[in-house]
Amino acid sequence: MAKHKTPLLDQLESGPWPSFVSDIKQEAAARAKNVKGLDYQIPADVCEDLLGILELSYKDGTTHWKHGGIVGVFGYGGGIIGRYCDKPLDFPGVAAFHTVRVAQPGGKYYTSAYLRQLMDIWDLRGSGLTNMHGSTGDIILLGTTTPQLEEIFYQLTHEMNQDLGGSGSNLRTPADCIGSSRCEYSCIDTQELCYYLTMRYQDELHRPAFPYKFKFKFDGCPNGCVCSIARSDLSFIGTWKDAIQINQAEVKAYVDGQSPAGGGSHSSRDWGKFDIQKEVIDLCPTKCMAYVNGELKIYDKECTRCMHCINVMPKALKPGKEKGVSILCGAKAPIVDGAQMGTLIRPFIAVDQTMDKQLSDFDSEDEWVEYLDEKYADITEFVELVWDYWMEEGKNRERLGELMIREGLQKFLEKTETDPMAVHVQHPRTNPYIFWKEDEVDGGWERDIEEYRKAHAR
């Protein structure tokens, strides 16, 4: 028998979708049974009370959670979010229901042993409820009490070698796609770059440093599997500068129907014979391709690296050889000024392809990190210019993208030492004025007043 009657929640289970209500009920039942005989460190009926208080919120039409808290683990100013309910007597199981954010492994590579270990900690010391994963990309453990926080932190760091993620006005847990570890499209080693920046900016990750949250995300190519362009204040997207590599014989194999288009995806239906003109050339957004006399031609100068042709004919086309990252700035969810995608600020920062040493090539992690300091110096320089500007000028709770709108792109380019270029122009100007700076004008603003007075009386 359920502890609380929840007719409003029960109704939510009737729809066609998987229901979080069913999930919580399932966990409540599992905790009540306790087949492993765990010595639960937080109330065994935490999930029952969570359902109860949610039902009450639906009935009252208002939340029964208070906002925020002072809890955390020693030395960290992020990773734990304090949650308290305002009906602790009726729902003692969720009197305190703190969230723990745990850094996910790069590319979200898990072993089942790792997941079991994580759940062993969480079943014992928390509600057993998780969110895999939060919108930031991290592991979210939902609901525990204050005394358990240090215990969980100790076990995570000492037994699982796993750190907390970011929350509050910190750098948030960086997230990346699988990159070159498994994906042939990747133009950069996303996991190396993500790990390196995570380690370099440990202080910003664990202690508040900024006016508000700040997110890094890394896509190995413009396919954007982690969607960094929409989900991060600084979006790193692998790209190339030179020509798309073409293997004409393989192009022909697609045209002749020997190779399945798109790597055989969507093959549950018969789409008819592959038509390179219709499916590739005509869909190129910049119309920079042609298939003439059995030869594929690309005018690379116009290519925007959208990946479409490469996705359709992966055996025939590959990204170029000169690789690096594009950096886009200022994406954010709504609240102020509406949702926004990142603005392309640095179209290409080269990443030296010959610098391919791995951790195992070094005697210590420190030496490897020194090597990476050099490899990614142009990137960190840019990151730090952005932060200096935002820390100085950003208002409380102002995201980078909002600051960019408030002060304008021109200012942002200046502060990040970026030369204006054609890609920064979205549409013809709407403002007729040109403001010159003194150093842009011959002779400057200064005038010799004595000299002037000789010709002009007061």
Place this chain on the structure above:
Amino acid sequence: MALDKAEAQKVIVDQLEKKGKSKSKFYLKDFYAFFPDEKPRTVKNIVNELVGDGILEYWSSGSTTMIGLKGAGKQAGAEGED
């Protein structure tokens, strides 16, 4: 010249106590205003050290972090964390 931690601590504690009558939690940016000649990064580092020393404490909504004198305001008592 680098900002002296002991001096900075005194300025911060004085300022927060003065404002403490009306407010117990502050944005990081409020601390920058106490030291107009210092880089935000320098001030941030000292503020975070003072949290480590138990002089200040964080309060987080989950999305934003605020900072106040340890134990100030009703939060600590209300949460049974003191």
